[in-house]
Amino acid sequence: MKPNTVFKRAYNRGLARLGDYAIASDVGSEPSWSQALAVSRTTVRAIFSAFAAGGLIAYDGRRKVLLRHPVAADYYPEVETEQVGAVVEKQFMQWILHGDCKPGQQINALELSRQFGVSASAMRDYLNRFPRYGLLERRPSGSWVFKGFTEDFAEELCEVRSMFELRSALRFVSLADEEPAWAELSRIGNDHLALLEEAESRFTDFSALDERFHRCINDASRNRFIVGFYDVISLIFHYHYQWNKRHERERNIAAMREHLTYIDALQRRDAAAVTQSCNAHMATARLTLLASIQGVRETPDPGRAWPFPGRLASGERPQTRSRH
Amino acid sequence: MKPNTVFKRAYNRGLARLGDYAIASDVGSEPSWSQALAVSRTTVRAIFSAFAAGGLIAYDGRRKVLLRHPVAADYYPEVETEQVGAVVEKQFMQWILHGDCKPGQQINALELSRQFGVSASAMRDYLNRFPRYGLLERRPSGSWVFKGFTEDFAEELCEVRSMFELRSALRFVSLADEEPAWAELSRIGNDHLALLEEAESRFTDFSALDERFHRCINDASRNRFIVGFYDVISLIFHYHYQWNKRHERERNIAAMREHLTYIDALQRRDAAAVTQSCNAHMATARLTLLASIQGVRETPDPGRAWPFPGRLASGERPQTRSRH
DNA sequence: TTTTTGTTCGTTATGGATAAAAAACGTCTC
């Protein structure tokens, strides 16, 4: 049956929100919470009931007054707040990128579902949604074949990416001055400068900035297929880089420099310079991705099981792979 | 539970195959039938059991001898041989294309499933597979929004199609002589000539030929994203033209002429001519699709003249996008 | 030995059940 992860996640966020109120004060109406937590009022009512049962609030006629502030023990464990779909996605991407499966290999959905600890239906559901990425293919018999996160895949991905990005960038140049994209681009440029200043300490924030930048450009295409394709890029890069931290700092700094050149060309509306800087950046991204794949594929140190912790223990280094 | 449509379809094909045998002769082994009907031996055994139960064959030790030839009443109705997925797709595309559904409208999956006479699970399953076409979008709440088969959609589709097709065509030109694609292109060219000869009577066959031609070109890209994108094109065109037979003959003849020019340019490996003929054809295809959409959406005026010339009338600008 | 058949087991496609969540609809209060 349907899991109440929506409730639990909203409940946790609701606990945090209780901190904004003083003891004995009214915490506000159900609709306002519905809006704030982005869930239906039905769920808000369930949360309030739980708050009341836990002695956090008390009903006083129509008012709901805060009795005490929440403590750590009030929260649901993080792990219980994940949707099955998200769990499957995470596990599946790990399975793919960790690379126990060879290109062309048939996928046993049932065994995978057991391995991931989800039902066969959930697995099927996920696989159904996945094939648009071109990594999976459906056999006529109904089973699935993993096409492989190969160099070919990366090459083809990058080829289309380059086409789309250049097209979008050139269209960006012809946007009217009052388009909000210009302001966003300007902000992104400033954020690059700020991040470069602190590159030593905060360079991992680059990933989010990178996505923001390229989405900003791709959005200018006003083409749902181009914009949608960036979801694939985003997914692949997101997961891939998560397991390839090698030379991350140098890589990111170089990418930021390229971005700045690129942004400058856009702002000058210099089509030739945009073309050049865009192509240059795409070429770098391609090389990075390819190198990254080889890094995963090569020398799989068999002595080391992949240390997928359910949750990283504190003090544990996040996501390093010592074989690099 | 799982429907036995595979069995029924194979059974019908098996009945037809029984006609090849003489009364009282051995109809052959299970493996040979498994191969011929492209189903597993398990299914063949089920079919043979049904044949025996229906008095069509009799087991004589290890031999299976034909008792009588099948008659019309032996066949399962065609309708029962369709997979649920196929039924949903057909109904859904029909609903979209002639439908009263407006762009941006929320889709009620449960009601649709009732309307189509399938289970909610099947509907959900289908919707999960569908969104890659960019026509549907998932709301965070889990429901679906129909983005609309609008002119914008068609424009964006055609834009990407043009990019991909040109890229593929230019790569086609650089294929080595011994690549089988050249032979296929040559056959396709001949089939065009043959079809033009009989255009009066067989012009509906053009649809299949058109797909074969463009797939042949797109395959040259050797890029799974480009090749995969043609599935979207194919689906849209397939279903759309099915309900827009207006001016079909003129449309098809014009397209075939353009194809022949295009093919000739490819065979001469003349990149400039390829670029020109490809772009011209893409522009025509775009106009055809747009007109076709308007034909569905607007008052279907059967008397109206075909509003798009096979070749662009002089002075008409190709590929204008009024919103830029 | 090679092919065919009987049998068993594992996997997939679909429908159905159920609790969660959202939406809709009144009623009530300030």
Added chain:
DNA sequence: GAGACGTTTTTTATCCATAACGAACAAAAA
């Protein structure tokens, strides 16, 4: 009367059951 609340109705997420289908294997026949 606008917004808040209580209640009912509808829709969704997930799991499960089951028959269909496929694949592998052993025994039997050619």
